[in-house]
Amino acid sequence: MSIASTITHPPEPEIHPSHDVHEHPFYQKHHFETAEQQREAASFGMWLFLLTEIMFFGGLFFAYLLYRNWYYEAFVSASNSLNMPLGLVNTIVLISSSLTMALAVWSSEVRDLKKLKMFLWLTILLGFVFLGIKTVEYHDKFVEHHVPGASFDIKDFVNPPKGSLDKPLTVDMANKTQIYFSLYFAMTGVHALHMIIGIAILFVLVYKARTGIYTSGYVQPIENFGLYWHFVDIVWIFLFPFLYLINRH
Amino acid sequence: MSDQQATSHSLTPVGAHGENLDAHDPSNVVNPEHVAHHIVSPAVYAMIFGVLMVGTLLTVGASMVNLGPFNAPIAIGIAVTKAVFVVLFFMHVKYSSRLVKLTVAAGFFTFIVLVMMSLLDYVSRAWGQW
Numbered sequence: 001m002s003i004a005s006t007i008t009h010p011p012e013p014e015i016h017p018s019h020d021v022h023e024h025p026f027y028q029k030h031h032f033e034t035a036e037q038q039r040e041a042a043s044f045g046m047w048l049f050l051l052t053e054i055m056f057f058g059g060l061f062f063a064y065l066l067y068r069n070w071y072y073e074a075f076v077s078a079s080n081s082l083n084m085p086l087g088l089v090n091t092i093v094l095i096s097s098s099l100t101m102a103l104a105v106w107s108s109e110v111r112d113l114k115k116l117k118m119f120l121w122l123t124i125l126l127g128f129v130f131l132g133i134k135t136v137e138y139h140d141k142f143v144e145h146h147v148p149g150a151s152f153d154i155k156d157f158v159n160p161p162k163g164s165l166d167k168p169l170t171v172d173m174a175n176k177t178q179i180y181f182s183l184y185f186a187m188t189g190v191h192a193l194h195m196i197i198g199i200a201i202l203f204v205l206v207y208k209a210r211t212g213i214y215t216s217g218y219v220q221p222i223e224n225f226g227l228y229w230h231f232v233d234i235v236w237i238f239l240f241p242f243l244y245l246i247n248r249h
Numbered sequence: 250m251s252d253q254q255a256t257s258h259s260l261t262p263v264g265a266h267g268e269n270l271d272a273h274d275p276s277n278v279v280n281p282e283h284v285a286h287h288i289v290s291p292a293v294y295a296m297i298f299g300v301l302m303v304g305t306l307l308t309v310g311a312s313m314v315n316l317g318p319f320n321a322p323i324a325i326g327i328a329v330t331k332a333v334f335v336v337l338f339f340m341h342v343k344y345s346s347r348l349v350k351l352t353v354a355a356g357f358f359t360f361i362v363l364v365m366m367s368l369l370d371y372v373s374r375a376w377g378q379w
Binding site (some may be wrong): 024028030032033034036037039040043044047048050051054055058062065066084088091092095096098099101102103106109110223226227230231233234237238240241242245246247248249 | 273274275277278280286288289290291294295298301302305308309312313314315320324325327328331332335336338339340341345346348349352353355356357359360363364367368371
């Protein structure tokens with residue numbers, strides 16, 4: 001007997017008595033046996049996505065590793081032209097936003113809607129502060145003609161400004177600073193793009209949270225977004241020393 | 250027949266004897282790890298935040314001292330330590346099931362393997378001899 005012949009559709013009455021066994025949290029999908037099983041599957045899936053993100057950023061980090069070995073002097077001079085205090089402040093801002101996001105997950109777990117909304121808004125605010133500071137840094141690089149391409153100017157590296165500790169580079173090596181800045185803009189650029197996407201999702205979460213769906217046991221969306229946000233934080237934890245602190249002595 | 254199928258609840262599969270085949274059955278879940286859901290307290294988060302702040306200041310401080318060939322390994326070491334703290338506590342991997350732990354470990358391990366293999370290619374070429 002095939003399965004198709006054993007499964008029929010319910011006769012009258014419309015609500016079958018067996019519906020009673022159907023009690024489960026409102027967020028539990030029908031293909032999961034328990035809410036815990038569903039949460040486990042969701043975390044597992046999110047981590048698989050984050051592994052693809054590791055590979056995505058990993059390629060850039062590897063390119064950085066090789067070119068830094070090849071053109072070390074150019075990388076040192078170009079790295080020292082970045083505004084390190086701003087980078088440090090941004091690191092602190094981003095780690096703080098990770099803390100507020102972790103506390104948002106906690107608020108969702110203990111079902112406190114007021115705190116959840118507050119921490120989500122704080123995370124959004126800190127995200128914008130980070131992007132604002134990054135904008136200032138990008139602006140400086142444009143003003144200094146340190147953006148790779150037609151308007152790139154090597155003069156700061158061939159003739160370091162007064163007070164600079166950097167040794168003058170040969171024209172050939174100075175041109176290689178463009179490779180550093182290409183990687184700088186590519187890596188910080190895709191990192192910032194991840195933050196912009198993250199902030200957009202945060203707005204959706206804070207909007208949907210107002211009905212209380214995330215403070216009645218349904219933690220998954222908040223928790224999975226937290227995983228994403230912390231991952232972006234980890235990328236910056238590596239970017240900061242690699243891009244800003246190659247050789248500051 | 251088609252009239253009965255038009256209502257949404259009638260899509261629920263029912264066995265020949267009227268039993269609900271769509272019922273969730275927790276006894277089908279054999280992994281005991283699913284039951285545990287650890288809530289990490291704000292105090293732990295604050296402590297990890299402190300560790301990350303100290304690490305950030307340490308990495309800046311270390312970059313300002315000339316340690317010769319050790320500057321880069323120290324910077325990488327501090328960054329890796331910070332990342333491990335974020336993964337274990339902020340991302341709850343310390344409190345996760347073995348499936349999630351293995352997934353995370355496998356991902357980073359694969360990344361390391363890819364970096365090592367690419368580096369082997371890089372360092373083992375006869376540079377400048379063609």
